[in-house]
Amino acid sequence: MLSSKSFYVIRTLALLFVSSVFADDVVVLTESNFDKEVGQDRGALVEFYALPDLFNESIVEPLKLCGHCKKLAPEYEKLGASFKKAKSVLIGKVDCDEHKSLCSKYGVSGYPTIQWFPKGFLEPKKYEGAHGAEALAEFVNKEGRTNVKIAAVPSNVVVLTPHDFDEIVLNNEKDVLVEFYAPWCSHCKSLAPIYEKVASAFKLEDVVIANVDADKHRDLAEKYGVSGYPTLKFFPKSNKAREDYDGGRDLDDFVTFINEKCGTSRDGKGQLTSKAGIVVALNDLVKEFVNAGNDEKKKILAKLEEEVEKLKGATARYSKIYVKAAKNSLEKGADYAKKEIQRLERMLEKQSISPSKADEFTLKKNILSTFASY
Structure with missing residues (x-):
C-alpha cells in the first residue's frame, strides 16, 4: 500500500498535469458557478473528470491508470479553443474530486464523463x-446548431531538420532548447502539450523552443549523443557548448530553467513577472532620488543618466524607463x-490588450514600483 503522503504527492502531480494541458478557453465549472453558466442562454458541453484510481490504496502503480484523462485533455483543449467565439455554446469542465456533490447530482460514475446541456435546460x-476533437465538435x-470547425492550433515549437539545425541552434543571438523525440515514444507524447506551452510562454523572447524527430534524423541525434527519448539539450547564445536538461517535465520546471539560463522573467502563461525590467544596479540611485528635495533630485537625475549610458543590451x-520615470516624477x-x-x-486588465503592449505596460509598472516603494 502507498502511504497517505505518497497519495498526496501523486494527486498533486496529477492535478498539475490536468491544469497544464487545459486551456483558458475551457470554462472551469464549480458548485458556485455551474447554474449561472449552464442551462442559461447557451448550450453547454461539460466534461466531468477526475483521477479516482489515484486514491485507491490497493493500486501499486496508480499513475499508469489515468490514460483516458491524459488522452482527452489536449483534444478537449482544441475543442475549447475552436468554440471560443461561438457565443451560443460553452465548453466547460468539472473536477469531480473537488465537487463530488455536483457530479453526483448529474449521475457521474466514471471518468471522464461528457454531457450536453441544451440551452435553457439542466x-x-x-x-x-x-x-x-473532431468527433466532439x-x-x-x-446539438447546438453551430457550424464550427476545429481550428488548426499554430505551434510555437520550431521544427528542426539537418538542413537548418546549425543555422538556428548555433545562432549566437538566440538561446535554444532542443527536444530530440521519436513519434512512437509515449513519454514524448505526454510532454508535447507541455512543451508547446513552454514555446508559447517565451515566443516574445530571443529564446527558441525547438524539437527534432530523432527517429527520422538519426545521424543528427547520434551526433549529439542522443540514446533515449525524449532527450532535451540547451544551447546558450553566449556559449554553444550544449548542456543536458535534466530538470522536471512540468511547465513550471521549464519556465524556471529558462528564466535562470536566459535572464528572462516570464511565467507559465507567458506574462512578465514582477522582476521583469528591474535593474538592481540603479536601486540605490532611485532611493536617493525619491528621498531627496527637488534641487537635489536634479543632481541625482544627472547621475542616473550617467549610469544609464554605461549599460548595454536589454x-x-x-x-x-528609469530615467523617464525620474523626469516625470520631478515634473x-x-x-x-x-x-x-x-x-x-x-x-492591463483590458482583455483587448496585445501581448507586446502588456509587456510594455508591465515593464513600466515594475520600474515605477521601485520609485513608489521608497
Whole structure:
C-alpha cells in the first residue's frame, strides 16, 4: 500500500498535469458557478473528470491508470479553443474530486464523463462518441446548431531538420532548447502539450523552443549523443557548448530553467513577472532620488543618466524607463509613480490588450514600483 503522503504527492502531480494541458478557453465549472453558466442562454458541453484510481490504496502503480484523462485533455483543449467565439455554446469542465456533490447530482460514475446541456435546460444528454476533437465538435455542432470547425492550433515549437539545425541552434543571438523525440515514444507524447506551452510562454523572447524527430534524423541525434527519448539539450547564445536538461517535465520546471539560463522573467502563461525590467544596479540611485528635495533630485537625475549610458543590451533599454520615470516624477510630483501604476494596472486588465503592449505596460509598472516603494 502507498502511504497517505505518497497519495498526496501523486494527486498533486496529477492535478498539475490536468491544469497544464487545459486551456483558458475551457470554462472551469464549480458548485458556485455551474447554474449561472449552464442551462442559461447557451448550450453547454461539460466534461466531468477526475483521477479516482489515484486514491485507491490497493493500486501499486496508480499513475499508469489515468490514460483516458491524459488522452482527452489536449483534444478537449482544441475543442475549447475552436468554440471560443461561438457565443451560443460553452465548453466547460468539472473536477469531480473537488465537487463530488455536483457530479453526483448529474449521475457521474466514471471518468471522464461528457454531457450536453441544451440551452435553457439542466437535464443533460450523455455523450457516447469518440474523444477526438473532431468527433466532439461534430456532436456540439449538431446539438447546438453551430457550424464550427476545429481550428488548426499554430505551434510555437520550431521544427528542426539537418538542413537548418546549425543555422538556428548555433545562432549566437538566440538561446535554444532542443527536444530530440521519436513519434512512437509515449513519454514524448505526454510532454508535447507541455512543451508547446513552454514555446508559447517565451515566443516574445530571443529564446527558441525547438524539437527534432530523432527517429527520422538519426545521424543528427547520434551526433549529439542522443540514446533515449525524449532527450532535451540547451544551447546558450553566449556559449554553444550544449548542456543536458535534466530538470522536471512540468511547465513550471521549464519556465524556471529558462528564466535562470536566459535572464528572462516570464511565467507559465507567458506574462512578465514582477522582476521583469528591474535593474538592481540603479536601486540605490532611485532611493536617493525619491528621498531627496527637488534641487537635489536634479543632481541625482544627472547621475542616473550617467549610469544609464554605461549599460548595454536589454538592461540599457530598461534603464531608459528609469530615467523617464525620474523626469516625470520631478515634473509631476511625488505621487506620480503611484498614480501611473494605477493607470497601467487598469490598462492591463483590458482583455483587448496585445501581448507586446502588456509587456510594455508591465515593464513600466515594475520600474515605477521601485520609485513608489521608497
